[in-house]
Amino acid sequence: MDHWRLAYLGIRQVPRELSEFELATFFTFSKRERVAIDSRRTDLFRLAVALHIGFLRMTGRPLGSYKQIPTVLWRHLGRQLNVKPPDLGTLRSLYDGNLKTLSDHQRFARDAINFRAIAEHQRRYVIRWLKEQLTGRPERGQLTNDLKRWFYEHRIVIPPERMLRQFVVQA
Template identity: 30%
Template sequence: MPGLGFRYVGRDRLPTRLSDFDVERYFALTDSDVAALNERFRPDRRAGAAIQLVFLRASGHSLGQVSTLPRQLLHYIGQRLGLTTPTIASLRTLYRRYKTLYDHLIWA
């Protein structure tokens, strides 16, 4: 059984729910992450890039297909970036253009 530190390593999708502990422990954005996101992306593109970054860091994989993103993660990302984020979202709603998804994956 993997240790708690490796809870999300190797996963290719997000669980439907995340606890506040999981979000703060595994999907946290540092102040330098927030500064890099603010410098590189327009406000309407920051949440998607942030989700790609934290998922890559937690799992070692890029985020593939997801039906919906966990509400706790969306709330946390919005709070850290100072953005209003939807309470229900999927990658499809965040990425209407494939090029934007590709740019975020390359950046992350």
């Protein structure tokens, strides 16, 4: 994994300012991804799933509905998809309490870029892997970052911080 990607792993919201490099790297889509995005029924839902795909690609985590979305990102996505960007600050008004649609969009993004939730056998493996990492290592501070990298490299959605800490404690 490129070292510059590590700064994004596990963050829970879109940075307020995004560079052209970040927009191009995380929020520009392949032809296959565009076909998947274009399969959604409305322009607003196409923008939403594109946002979820880009955020998951950037961070390894799903995007919640209450997070602030920068205007520059909406404009970039609108240009990418040839649709008018919405006047939304957050996704909250888009989902308006409909967690089923939010969950569907998060799952859609995960499937579109081949990420998956952690399976039980992977959880057991992670605990063994962490035990190996701890051998001869008195300091545990870097372990959660190592764990985030491991999940991302294995295309597994990065779990919440509390679960990451539980993995370290179990090891």
